[in-house]
Amino acid sequence: xxxxxxxxxxxxxxxxxxxxxxxxxxxxxxxxxxxxxxxxxxxxxxxxxxxxxxxxxxxxxxxxxxxxxxxxxxxxxxxxxxxxxxxxxxxxxxxxxxxxxxxxxxxxxxxxxxxxxxxxxxxxxxxxxxxxxxxxxxxxxxxxxx
Numbered sequence: 398x399x400x401x402x403x404x405x406x407x408x409x410x411x412x413x414x415x416x417x418x419x420x421x422x423x424x425x426x427x428x429x430x431x432x433x434x435x436x437x438x439x440x441x442x443x444x445x446x447x448x449x450x451x452x453x454x455x456x457x458x459x460x461x462x463x464x465x466x467x468x469x470x471x472x473x474x475x476x477x478x479x480x481x482x483x484x485x486x487x488x489x490x491x492x493x494x495x496x497x498x499x500x501x502x503x504x505x506x507x508x509x510x511x512x513x514x515x516x517x518x519x520x521x522x523x524x525x526x527x528x529x530x531x532x533x534x535x536x537x538x539x540x541x542x543x
Contacts, residue, residue: 406518409443413511414523420504426533427488429500434485437478437507440514444468447518468517474510497533504530 416436423429441460448467461479465472481503488494515522 403447406443406447407520409439409446410511410515410518410520410523413437413439413443413514417504417508417511417523420500420507421530423500424531424534426494426497426500429497429533430481430488430494430503431485433500433504433507434478434481437503437510438482440507440511441471441475441478444471444514444517471513471517474513477506478510500533501530 413436416432416439420429420432420436423432438460441464445460445463445467449463459479459482461475461482464475494500512522
């Protein structure tokens, strides 16, 4: 199909949606936050894969830095998720999450971002996941830090 995104980008969009579905089913707030951020990261990687040109640059850069170069229209999203990435790293190191709302809000934002990325790439939108949220403390992960 002309104008369709490359296969690698479609795979990353599918993996992003899978991460968001997983996040929606997490009963632990910190895990939900981490999975939601991972979903956003995979969506951003789909844009980078579709639009970037390999370079000889040796300095590693985050996907959020590259995203602003290849898709300037997504700069605000890149800044938002770069900041949430720092929070994700803290959670992975064992920091406490302020509550379920923080994780749920990030999941909703990641879902909106995935839809925007699908539009940017000319790919079909994925099914909504936020409508299927399991309340924190109820899912298979049980309990929680939220």
